[in-house]
Amino acid sequence: MLRNYKNILLIAGFAGLSACGKYLDRPAPDQAVGKGQLTDADIPLLLKGAYYSMPGTWPPQSYPMTDIYSDDVISIQGGNPTQFNPQAYESCNPSPTDGFGIGRGYSAAYAAIGNSNFIIALIGNRTTPPLQQPLGEALTIRANAYLTLADVHGGVVLTTTLETDINQIRKPKSTEQEVMDAAEKDLQTAIPLLQNFSNAKTVSKQAAQLLLARLYLQRGKYPQAKELAEAVIGSGTRSLSTAGFSGIFRYNSAEKEMIWTMAEGPLQNAYDRYGLYTFYSPGAPFRGTGTGLTWLDETLVNSYEAADVRRKIIRKQRNNATGQEVNYLLKYSGDTLQPSSAAYAVYPLLRVSEAYLIAAEAAARQGSVDVTHYNTLRAARNASTKTAGDFAGAAAFLVEIENERRREFVGEGRRWQDMKRFGKALPFLVSKGQNKTRLYFPFTTTELLRNNKLVQNEGY
Structure with missing residues (x-):
């Protein structure tokens, strides 16, 4: 195993428990590099490692898993159950043996958490200006990773300190509420430390605000969600595109929505044959190497x-494969959206359009039909606008907001959480022959072996 952190960028997190020969029960990489050996000059490198670890291995698993699981995306793509079988997600019945899909997504989240914990511990209680931004970034990266885990697994193991004792690393999972409490605290701490937006590759004040607004909305804290969403809009640091839509998803795009x-890259393969492009795009005669086995729900497309x-x-x-005319998502299709010189795949975590829809939804959930932000987004997309009188009440407006979120964020990993929030998840599971135990994904068999105190989610 590599011992020099400067050569690997990544510092061990909880999910670094790996099978290194006979040392299955040791964190990996080993603890040859300790906190005491690092200085503040190493913080930029540590942060780079935290960002680098977020996507995991190709492709970022949180996108295809949850979207196929939802009603947005249909997939007939098969595969080895231990190496990401989309059909299992289509049937809302993922396998605990799926180390490629669930396993790699889980490991990526904990790698980001481990890196973040290292930075947070190194900075400690020091709040001098040069340390505020990196501390805020690390706290936000950690919060985002835990929210991703909670969304798909519910309660997970919560660790916010540097652990080297295997007996401390192996511990029971916290509840979903406890995980969200910790993420909320991290974001509240991060916001006053962070600077305004400078680029979409790093965490800004607006990123932490919008992520916390998303969390507040999920937790039913509607006034707080609305306030933060409007703060993001009012900051003027980001704005809705007025030049179409596809350009938003290009690498180094001139559009200001992200x-x-x-971002993954430089890509190891041709730019148009990598990442989520190959998963969502059609097969021949469309350019590229997409399988053509994954497409969009017809009801969504017709809306x-x-x-x-x-x-x-x-x-x-x-x-x-079926002879059907189906609808393919080109949101990540590099060959149609960017030149070959831009050999990077871009995956959105937060876009300013979400702030508009969070503000509208938060108001509606408090009984108000305020179409202002909804109309601003619709106008930017060249869609018709509405008046408050077009809706029978707040409940009817919420139905439309849900539909607008589907149109706006398809393929961006948001739908399953939306379905749970809007009460659509359980009926959908029943239509698939499943029950409430499938509201969450299982932990992998490998993870259960690594941590004998981790209890599998109900029903698996």
Whole structure:
């Protein structure tokens, strides 16, 4: 195993428990580099490691897993159950043996948490100006990782300190509420430390504010969610695109919608044959190497108005396996969206459009039909606007907000959480022959072996 942290960027997290020969029960990499050996000059490198660890291995697993699991995306792609089988997610019945999908997503989250814990411990209680921004970034990265884990697994093991004792690393999972409490505290601490937006590759004040607004909305704290969402909008640091939609997802795009992204690259393969492009895009005769086995729900596609610019990233094409005409998502299709010189795949974590829809939803959940932010977004997408009188009440407006979120964020990993929040998840599971135990994914068999105090989620 490599011992020099300067050569590997990544510092061990909880999920670093790995099978290194006979040392299955040791954290990996080993603890050859200790906190006492680092200085403040190492913080930028440690932060780079935290960002680098977030996507995990190709592709970022949180995107395809939860979207196929939801009603947005349909997949008939099969595979080895231990190496990511999309059909299992389509049937809402993922396997605990799936080390490629669930396992790699889980490991990526804990690698980011481990890196963040290292930075937070190194900085400690020092609040001098040069340390405020990196501390805020580390806290936000950790919060985002825990919220991703809680969304798909519910309660997970919560660790916020540097642990080297195996008996401390192996511990029972905390409840979902406890995990969200910790993420909320991290974000509340991070916001006053962070600077305003400078680029989408690093955490900014607006990123932490919007992530906390998302969490507040999920937890039913509607006034706080609305206040933070409007603070992001009012900051003026980001704005809705007025030049279409597809350009938002290009690497180094001139559009100003992205608040926080993950970017993979330079890509090891041709730019148009990598990442989520190959998963969502159609097969031949469309350029690239997409399988053509994953497409969008027809009801969702039909909900776009003809002039809506978001409709342009959907391609109708015959599926060779079924003979059906189906609708493919081109949101991540590098060959149609960017030149070959931009050999990076971009995955959005936070976009400013979410602030508009959070503000509208938070108001509606408090009984108010305020179409202001909803209309601003719709106008930017060249879709028709509405008046408050077009809706029978707040409940009817919430139905429309849910539909608008589907149109706006398809393929961005948001739908399953939305379905749970809008009460659609359980009925959908029943339609798939499943029950409430499938509201969450299982822990992998490997993870249960690593941590004998971790209890499998109910039903698996």
